[in-house]
Amino acid sequence: MKDTLFYLKQANKEAWEARKRGNTPFGAILVGPDGKILLRQGNIEITEKDCTGHAESALMRRASIKYSKDFLWECILYSTFEPCAMCSGAVYWGNVGKLVFGTTEKRLLELTGDDAQNPTFDLPCREIFARGQKKIKVLGPFPEFEEESIKPHEGFWNKNRS
Numbered sequence: 001m002k003d004t005l006f007y008l009k010q011a012n013k014e015a016w017e018a019r020k021r022g023n024t025p026f027g028a029i030l031v032g033p034d035g036k037i038l039l040r041q042g043n044i045e046i047t048e049k050d051c052t053g054h055a056e057s058a059l060m061r062r063a064s065i066k067y068s069k070d071f072l073w074e075c076i077l078y079s080t081f082e083p084c085a086m087c088s089g090a091v092y093w094g095n096v097g098k099l100v101f102g103t104t105e106k107r108l109l110e111l112t113g114d115d116a117q118n119p120t121f122d123l124p125c126r127e128i129f130a131r132g133q134k135k136i137k138v139l140g141p142f143p144e145f146e147e148e149s150i151k152p153h154e155g156f157w158n159k160n161r162s
Contacts, residue, residue, distance in 0.1 A: 005099065011027040019041050043058070076099070097136060099125065099140075101125070106122055
């Protein structure tokens with residue numbers, strides 16, 4: 001558990017960095033079988049107008065170029081929030097064997113509401129993986145991490161509400 005919270009906090013550092021760059025505050029890291037952090041990723045810059053630039057998808061694009069599918073199966077992807085359907089697909093196709101997330105997508109929907117920048121699904125990643133052919137292990141949520149994962153989101157969503 002101690003290691004899990006350490007890695008989730010590392011992913012949250014990427015969320016803060018993404019927010020500092022003016023981007024949506026999500027972060028992910030890839031950890032190798034030896035426990036070493038291999039890749040870090042926040043959401044891709046808004047200015048790039050990349051609707052697929054979520055932290056997990058961007059990380060998986062980089063990881064799939066750099067590492068073999070066999071190696072990635074032995075790795076763990078840590079994400080601040082439960083990956084959306086697109087990012088879950090990237091984890092699946094990238095062949096990462098284990099996913100750990102801090103806070104549910106359902107909770108994210110409560111935070112973002114109807115913000116057009118993040119039309120959040122209410123679709124758990126476990127449901128997506130269950131329909132595939134791979135037995136990807138999923139751990140999460142971690143209630144003891146939720147408050148920390150939410151901090152980068154405070155005041156970010158629905159800024160234009162009256």
